[in-house]
Amino acid sequence: MPALAARGVSKRYGRVQALEGLTLEVQQGEFFGLLGPNGAGKTTLISAFGGLVRPDAGTLHVMGHDVATGFRAARRAVGIVPQEIVFDPFFSVRETLEFQSGYFGLRSNGPWIDELLERLALTSKAHANMRSLSGGMKRRVMVAQALVHRPPVIVLDEPTAGVDVELRQTLWGFVRELNRAGHTILLTTHYLEEAQQLCSRIAMMRDGRIVALDTTDRLLASFSGRVLRVKLEGCDLPPALAANAMREASGWWRLPVQDSAHVENVLAALRHAGATVASLEVAEPELEEVFVKLMHRDEARA
């Protein structure tokens, strides 16, 4: 039985087709990444698993429970951290977590709440009002809220947006540990590096559909070879090479290369064009490239 299963799920908002016959299965114990540009339908899909969005067609199951007909069991099985930072300004951190436990029918959840506060570095803020917390702290309270009922499936919708580096490490350490303990993790993020490091399998979404789905390693291998990174001095990349190249924010150029002979050819072309190479290196493939390629490929087809 898969932890999460969507079959033929469609959802339309006016003229926007948010999900289009989407089918996806996430197996138990996986650390799964869901990537895609803004508006690809990631949040709609996640919301549908949580019962916040009702699909026009298709079925969704969490741990085998239909989210429509078996909504109580399905919602007990999943903890969702929403993308937007939201909180109830009337209450303290601890009250927030106690109420959230109560909504799940858990009356004496104190020890687990203490542990969550501890693990998410919130113990000192337990009695602070939600309003007084920084954005990163509010985000961690939301993570704790999603975990109060110890769900077997944990869904994080861009959980590290606006969270500083140290806290991000704390959060990932904790989530990794939960994954090792058997929890299934579904993650969406804009930081592709994070997805590459954490996720064993990745699905890429565009326009409400899955455009690629494979293990992270195979995705990297099949869509992206090695790249030659060069930094040029006082000149631009020759037009012959620019077609395949990608420019990094730092000014480096990324050129796909198959083998060392290919590297020779590129360098010869640069010399021939009179370009001065300030610095160069051969880099490992990155998920970002796979992402960009896939999104462009799809665009070309459309």
Place this chain on the structure above:
Amino acid sequence: MSGFPTLLHKEVLRFWKVSFQTVLAPVVTTLLYLLVFAHALAAHVEPFPGVPYVEFLVPGLAMMAMLQNSFANSSSSLIQSKITGNIVFILLPPMGAVEIFGAYLLAAMIRGLVVGVGVFAATLWLIPLPVPNAAWVLAFAVVGCGLLGTLGILAGIWSEKFDQLAAFQNFLVMPLTFLAGVFYSMHTLPPAWQAVSHLNPFFYAIDGFRYGFFGRSDVSPWTSLAIATGAFAALSWTTLALIRRGYKLRS
């Protein structure tokens, strides 16, 4: 275990934490109404023979405060949660429509009843009122607060912005409570207005409530109770159906 008791607890705590503005403020406002209207009208009006106007006014004003605060509680809680987005924390747990509806409704009724008790406590030393029919008083207080608590849930779910809720409050709830016979007896109105007033369900809540104090009313208390309870039941059924469908809550 159901999430209902926790949601109810949270909803009660929400207004109780700011009781200065949710309980004390309406009690003070009601006292001001009482002082001003009693002073201005006492010499001119005697709606029920033998009942001084001030005494006539107290139950009506108390009921008006109860109705308005029941409405305010559920509607403001829902619209705030919707606008700030924290409604997801109520929609994600395994709670059904009845649990959500019941918790918001009961909390609204509790706020209304607490305000009512506050008004009577504050007026007791000025205008001591005997309560010959406490059962009627209680029955109409409960049904009236229930009716408006439900209307508040409906308004909170329907509204997408604060000004829509304000419109609901200013153009429906306020006129209906003000014109429900708080300040006068229906018998003093021209027949056409009497007929119109009888279409207002809030009128029956106030008229029946007053019966509990004076043993007199414009309409039989049984009729009033039947109509007010019927309106409460119909509105509850509608609101529950909307929550079950996820109307404006689940997209």
